[in-house]
Every structure is written in structure tokens, then in C-alpha cells.
Amino acid sequence: MNYEIRQMLPTDGEKVLEIFQQGIDGGNATFDQNVPTWEAWDNKFFKICRFVLQDENEQILGWAALQPISKRECYSGVAEVSIYIANEFQGKGFGKMLLWKLILDSEEHDFWTLQSGIFPENEASIAVHSKLGFRIVGTREKIGKMNGVWRDIILMERRSTVAGIE
16 A cells, blocks of 8 residues: 655645544543644644645545744744544554654754653654654653643653754
């Protein structure tokens, strides 16, 4: 089977949000409890560095996007990674493909640091990030409550060796 990573289009919104809902339902992908509207999602993420992975039948299997970590100018080259793979396609290397594409594209757009906050239980995501040059910065203990339970996140980051090295 052939796969393609392409730029995300507004017409992909419904499927992107459907896959995001699967991540919410799984309980180890996000603190979000509800899927936003497409407009709210679209406003949260950068308009660049947005991708979907689709198969030869044009079925969207997953998506990746970056969001700002701050509005302050000094952090203009730092972004937070979001990658979601539809449940039935997890464990096949698609997350790694999307993360690698996101890294390459982010460097072309002068992002010097990518960061991810990952639940410790999401071992597959931590492993993929590690394989692609992210390092564990630390654990943010009891950073937020989810369904009445305090949750930790592992904070990971990747510093570019290309962008922002003047």
C-alpha cells in the first residue's frame, strides 16, 4: 500500500477532528476533554507545518501540526508538536513518518525548537520522539487533572542543528 504526506487542507477538518476525538477517548493523548470546532482548531495551530497522512484511497490515517508555545517574540521559533494517528493505524510507523516530516518542514520555516508534552503512559510516543532526536527535559508532576485524577507529562524537546544557529 502507498502512503502520502501532504499539506492539510480545510476540507480535511472533519477527519482531523474525528481522529482527535479518538485521541481524547483513548485517555493518553491530551488533556482536552472535548473536540473543538474546526474554526477553533484552525486558530490554535500555525497555518504552516500542517500535514495529513493518507493512503492510496485518500483515506486520512493521521495528522500533524504545530502550535505556538507563546505569543512573545523571543519564542517565535519554538513550537509544540501535535501528532494523532487513527486508532486502527497505530503501531505501523506512521507517527514517526509524520514527526520526521514535521521536523524537516519546521526547520525550513525557521523553528529552532520543537517541544512535546507526553503522558508517561504513552510509551510509544516517547520512543518515537527519542528516536528522532528529542530529549527528555523533565517530568511535570501533577501538571493537570483529567477526570479528577492528577496527571504527569514528560516534557521533551528537540533543538534544531539547522535553524536558529547563527
